[in-house]
Amino acid sequence: MTLTADHRDTPAMADGQRSAAGFIALDERWSTHNYHPLPVVIAEAEGAWVTDVDGERYLDFLAGYSALNFGHRHPALVAAAVAQLGRVTLTSRAFHHDQLGPYCAELAELTGTEMVLPMNSGAEAVESALKVARKWAYRVKGVPADAAEIVVAGSNFHGRTTTIISFSTDPVARNDFGPFTPGFVAVKYGDAEALESVITDRTAAVLVEPIQGEAGVVVPPAGYLRDVRRICDENGVLMIADEIQSGLARTGPLFALDHEGVRADIYTLGKALGGGILPVSAVVGSRSVLGVLRPGEHGSTFGGNPLACAVGRAVIRLLAPGTFQDRSRVLGEHLHARLGDLVGHGVAEVRGRGLWAGVEIAPGGPTARQVSERLLRLGVLCKETHDTTLRVAPPLVITKDELDHGIDAIIAAIRA
Template identity: 70%
Template structure:
């Protein structure tokens, strides 16, 4: 199947006028609802990517759309030069949901991570007593935390890293899941350990059991902050509010984004300890749109949806079913399946096809998914997906890997 009709004209314009920083599948989406999208030619697809977890609640969830509409009719932007009637309520409700003490609002996931890095360094200098400009943050290999210059400074993905230097110093990289390596890297200048609880871009890589419990104990012993990047993994994607909850471990700071904006607008936050976030004083950090009224209204509606536990339960139960079905393909064109909840990394057998080829074949069968690296698919359907829709997608994958 090749792009045709209206699709081809849209793609031609995109390629002429848009910077080529993505390599999208040849599908032009025009409408969406729930777990489904429809392209400009009227073809309907199941969305098995969910905007990299930004659409955990599906496309255009009625409660989220209603919250956005209501706020748009009242007040859109004040900047933080003034108070607005949504900000305090959003911060309180998000802190209560997450069991944290303070909320720093931003816009994108990368901004949340950048903010957490700044806070951790400031805390190290002003509270821990690390010498000026010498703080270090330990990170994991194969990480993905965003695309800003500081963040790609500690990326080992050549596509994200190369030719963007000079880079920001102060980061020490260790193998993900290697507690001994983390322990060896901690020193007197260590401010924080920043890691994803499950690595998304790397292919939904789950660390060994007990790894983060060991990291938490090490942080307590050495007076080091633990920062959990939950931008992709959090907010019910794995069946819990935080993916780190599976280890029964608490971080000092968490970064949130993507699903916090309900798939409507960018909303992000750093949540955590008040004595850590409290190092920020007026004028020392900010964002014109961080915590603006529409963002807070949508964020409050997201918190309401999560407060019932319905989406955590759906992710847990339907995730178990998804993984059961996917594991049935191991040895049949699939080499390995990893993940938790409604989040799976599917390694395509090297003897089969590339991830791109499988993604195109899935598209032809009405399922939209996307490869990461060359031979891994990330499957992350909206949490409103049904068992029948999971069956359709997995059956399509079985055919695609053996085409």
Template identity: 65%
Template sequence: MIEDMLRTPAAVQDSERHTAHNYHPLPVVITSAEGAWVTDVDGNRYLDCLAGYSALNFGHRHPTLIAAAHAQLDRLTLTSRAFIHDQFADFCRELAALCGKDLVLPMNTGAEAVETGIKVARKWGYQVKGVPAGQANIVVAEGNFHGRTTTIVSFSTDSDARADFGPYTPGFRVVPYGDLAALSEAIDEHTVAVLLEPIQGEQGVVVPPEGYLPGVRRLCTEREVLFIADEIQSGLGRTGATFACEQEGVVPDMYLLGKALGGGIVPVSAVAADTDVLGVLKPGQHGSTFGGNPLACAVATEVVRLLATGEFQRRSAALGERLHAGLRGLIGQGLVAVRGRGLWAGLDIDPALMSGREACERLMERGVLAKDTHGSTIRLAPPLVITEEEIDHAVAQLTAVLAG
């Protein structure tokens, strides 16, 4: 039988044999990729509509980014921050300019960027705002996803991420997302920051109510509190602008960046802020052996240069309109809601029809890869290099899945 010749079942089984089961991946084993497409061990091609949770905004193996990585691999890959390397200054200067900030602090993962932001905000609160030692608090939103370290899960409202990982880190206040009145009430004289995702990704691409982000900015300014925008998923072109905050006319005090910053090649994250904020850190108070390494900086500098042209932001905005128009046409035909902005969408499937997992499995069978979250919701975040025809193809496959 042909099924007996397939490599995928054995490869899936082998991959699960010696790993902790902290993920529940779709049963596809990818061996190569280019642009918006991936190929599995059996030669099947799939349209990647997840893009590594936005880590692959520029597609798989973007030639400019691959060339930068190859060139740097032949020269220098790591020094640690004990020394300076020749890729560091360009990366920090050009990313700071892209963000409109004075300074950049490079790290590796998104969670590290969030942890860095938390530490900087607390230190700023003690040294600049004058909060009594040990009394700083940070306000966050329900439904947040900022990572999975013990500190970050301490203020998560997702039971899967949080349960059984206590004791939990104090110093956080959780308020409903989109509720300015609740946020205002939660801020007191010891509040040092408000930490938010401009659009909540893991929650199902939830866009806040109109006026919410400007209201957050206003409150933070009035109450002498830092506004920290976690743009790790929403930033760097995903929503049709460099940053999702831009689309609301808002400039935060601190950007947390990651995922797409590494071009889908190496993990790169960063915190960007002005000198009066990031300048509170002194040597020895925070760092990372691999943060800002030469290979990461070489790739990430090219990412920043791609974004500086504005091409990918324009593509995301224009193609996002096409994607959302197609998806909205499926409301009442298996979808009950569509949310998002740019090339980023959260789709609520009628739970009587199927679960989000089932929808993703059926899409996979039809050559499209997506990811479910929270029961009957699936997320689409294709690479920004996707074409109009490929978007139409993805919507057509989803239409077929919903039709049964």
């Protein structure tokens, strides 16, 4: 395999150590140790497959935590990016550009909403939704100044900013990062009675993941999301759905909320919205809510930039016919049927929907990290969350044969 010019010209690699070990050593020496990656160095990728610096191919069973729903370098997405690179990439929101209006209109039409707030990362989208909910509470609901509360679910994951970790219940995310932002109340995920018991006149919104990804692809009890919607309606509270990982066809329908026929007031989107090419996120919802923002009150230099909008529009075109939603549903049924056969044979539980599964390793078996490392040796890239759960999320372009190849590897890795 021929290394790219970027590899050859790296001064730190002048000693000739251009092997995987050399690149890993470089990462360990110069990058902050806030991740614990598997020991593989990816150099190329296409579709559901990646190739490392030594020319070894691996099946991607993680898809960038749903950022790569359409696989690596989808031709339509690459073409859109290349075309826009040749025109204009950034204007800032100080000016209009010819991609923003069409992007917002097309995303609103796809999602059945009325207004779009474009941002970059998923965490930015969540932060933006929180700000909007608070402003709505003061300007529309009449909550006293600085008294608004937002109810969240325990074991949540919405990002890594200081405000977001302020309502995390994960000590790894919180420890040593205080003091924390007030104004949040956490209740047990899936418990509608607990949620209802903490709603007050000061409650602005309920923020919930329709499926909790980082917690282990946890699906709430049937009817829970409908109860959340009911409780919000009865108390004049906004429902915010974080569909950054679960949305855009990952679980079958466009949104995971769609499984229960529920609509949120605000959705946060990200990851797959950028097609695995660049960070693209958005808050979408009703005009009566997002319309509370006025010029100068919120913004982002890169939010809604022409390149991001062009790629986002290409993503929307891929999703509009429903083909990827159908693939996720049909292949997801196959995935869950086969993984379900492992329950009682090294696996305690399989959770999830569509092409998204949390495989809970049975007590006494290997750790999820050990399973991930075994899968790496078998040519499949997957990753653990916490100690006992293997998180499975292959790109939606995967074929049934490729899916079976990955499932076979999981079976072998758990039983090894």
